[in-house]
Amino acid sequence: MKIVLSGTGNMGAQLGQNLIKKGFGIHQLYGRSADKTKKLAEKLGCDFTTNLDSIKKDGDLYIIAVSDKAIQKISEKLKLGNAVVVHTAGSVDMNILMGCSNNYGVIYPLQTISENTEISFSDIPVCIEANNECAMKTIKILANKLSNHVFQVDSEKRKFLHIAGVMVNNFTNFMYSLANELAEKKGFDFEILKPLILETANKVLKNDPKAVQTGPAIRNDVQTISSHINLLNDFPDHQKIYSFVTECMQQYYLKSK
Amino acid sequence: MKIVLSGTGNMGAQLGQNLIKKGFGIHQLYGRSADKTKKLAEKLGCDFTTNLDSIKKDGDLYIIAVSDKAIQKISEKLKLGNAVVVHTAGSVDMNILMGCSNNYGVIYPLQTISENTEISFSDIPVCIEANNECAMKTIKILANKLSNHVFQVDSEKRKFLHIAGVMVNNFTNFMYSLANELAEKKGFDFEILKPLILETANKVLKNDPKAVQTGPAIRNDVQTISSHINLLNDFPDHQKIYSFVTECMQQYYLKSK
Numbered sequence: 001m002k003i004v005l006s007g008t009g010n011m012g013a014q015l016g017q018n019l020i021k022k023g024f025g026i027h028q029l030y031g032r033s034a035d036k037t038k039k040l041a042e043k044l045g046c047d048f049t050t051n052l053d054s055i056k057k058d059g060d061l062y063i064i065a066v067s068d069k070a071i072q073k074i075s076e077k078l079k080l081g082n083a084v085v086v087h088t089a090g091s092v093d094m095n096i097l098m099g100c101s102n103n104y105g106v107i108y109p110l111q112t113i114s115e116n117t118e119i120s121f122s123d124i125p126v127c128i129e130a131n132n133e134c135a136m137k138t139i140k141i142l143a144n145k146l147s148n149h150v151f152q153v154d155s156e157k158r159k160f161l162h163i164a165g166v167m168v169n170n171f172t173n174f175m176y177s178l179a180n181e182l183a184e185k186k187g188f189d190f191e192i193l194k195p196l197i198l199e200t201a202n203k204v205l206k207n208d209p210k211a212v213q214t215g216p217a218i219r220n221d222v223q224t225i226s227s228h229i230n231l232l233n234d235f236p237d238h239q240k241i242y243s244f245v246t247e248c249m250q251q252y253y254l255k256s257k
Numbered sequence: 258m259k260i261v262l263s264g265t266g267n268m269g270a271q272l273g274q275n276l277i278k279k280g281f282g283i284h285q286l287y288g289r290s291a292d293k294t295k296k297l298a299e300k301l302g303c304d305f306t307t308n309l310d311s312i313k314k315d316g317d318l319y320i321i322a323v324s325d326k327a328i329q330k331i332s333e334k335l336k337l338g339n340a341v342v343v344h345t346a347g348s349v350d351m352n353i354l355m356g357c358s359n360n361y362g363v364i365y366p367l368q369t370i371s372e373n374t375e376i377s378f379s380d381i382p383v384c385i386e387a388n389n390e391c392a393m394k395t396i397k398i399l400a401n402k403l404s405n406h407v408f409q410v411d412s413e414k415r416k417f418l419h420i421a422g423v424m425v426n427n428f429t430n431f432m433y434s435l436a437n438e439l440a441e442k443k444g445f446d447f448e449i450l451k452p453l454i455l456e457t458a459n460k461v462l463k464n465d466p467k468a469v470q471t472g473p474a475i476r477n478d479v480q481t482i483s484s485h486i487n488l489l490n491d492f493p494d495h496q497k498i499y500s501f502v503t504e505c506m507q508q509y510y511l512k513s514k
Contacts, residue, residue: 170472215427
């Protein structure tokens with residue numbers, strides 16, 4: 001399968017390297033930055049271009065692994081007939097690719113990908129979608145080689161899945177950051193919190209998160225809550241978040257009782 | 258060591274059972290509810306009472322493992338001379354026990370404890386504090402047998418540690434709940450999110466959470482953010498949280514740049 005990969009950011013780099021590991025070859029790499037594109041192309045052992053007009057036309061599968069905004073720009077340039085075109089974004093509708101080819105779809109790996117942290121796609125859930133059976137066939141071949149957890153998810157569901165992903169990753173990591181700052185400024189070791197962080201995550205692998213919720217907010221322990229809010233007087237960011245999230249939790253769990 | 262345990266809730270029950278496992282005996286159990294106290298006393302193989310005035314006076318160590326409010330009530334009743342008295346609360350000052358004895362302190366296990374989920378205290382960080390060396394000696398013996406991770410933390414630090422614990426446990430679990438509700442209502446499987454939940458928690462074991470933060474908020478990707486907020490029109494609770502936390506994150510990360 002001749003794969004043309006667009007994108008040299010975290011997703012492009014990690015996806016490219018995982019494709020090579022899984023036995024695929026990259027036919028050509030496209031990127032905007034000459035430096036980054038050349039470097040990644042060397043790693044992937046493939047041809048490259050930084051000119052949208054020089055993207056090869058004889059590929060079988062075009063993977064657009066770029067920022068949401070850039071998908072539009074690239075998709076306007078690609079006129080491919082029957083080659084399968086996919087993007088890898090959580091929040092972008094599949095139909096943005098409608099004008100590129102008769103066969104298009106989405107391959108969305110649901111994982112947080114940071115620069116310089118190598119990841120293996122085998123255990124990452126990959127959500128796929130296609131506009132027809134022919135595109136789906138190609139997409140399935142690639143997705144199933146890449147990951148052991150492939151799910152068919154349509155564009156609307158995928159967008160909500162992405163929102164859920166933001167909540168369980170971006171927002172929770174923000175909470176970790178706030179806690180870490182408290183540790184630094186108040187002189188206790190962030191290390192102490194790690195077993196709690198892990199147990200909290202591990203608990204929802206086996207339980208409905210609602211059923212294992214603990215804490216002053218759901219006990220409606222107003223004394224502890226107001227003592228915490230007072231203690232945070234020197235931490236206005238923390239105080240704002242603490243008050244708001246606590247209030248939301250109280251309302252949320254009251255409703256569901 | 259003659260241990261008198263007060264409290265038959267999650268903390269009392271789990272702590273009592275772990276003490277037995279670690280070779281301690283319970284001299285007497287105090288609880289408010291006759292049923293609950295009797296049941297737990299049977300498990301612990303010990304004497305029990307539901308009358309504050311009948312708490313035995315010949316104990317060596319009194320552990321008050323009850324709700325924050327109830328600590329006050331019990332501490333007013335206990336007049337013990339030299340026996341060591343401790344409470345197990347994150348947010349309560351050690352000095353609440355000043356009137357009970359000449360020797361007092363705190364044993365605060367930092368972990369989320371849900372009913373019916375058996376936990377082992379060996380891997381739980383236990384924070385200890387004491388008003389003098391004598392109390393500290395007894396508290397250390399117990400804490401070090403109970404857990405492999407014992408930290409000396411004074412009352413003020415402990416309160417901030419408790420706030421940090423609320424953030425990394427209560428608040429993150431709330432995010433899991435919101436995501437789970439989206440999954441149920443939008444027809445995708447919560448299962449898909451589990452690798453992301455675990456990876457997010459695992460990542461901060463080795464990294465500064467600030468350094469691995471990802472997502473539309475810190476990229477200032479206003480297009481994705483506003484698309485997410487629009488999609489959440491039918492989920493006002495989620496929408497409110499999404500908007501607020503995103504805004505806080507944008508401000509927080511902008512400041513620290």
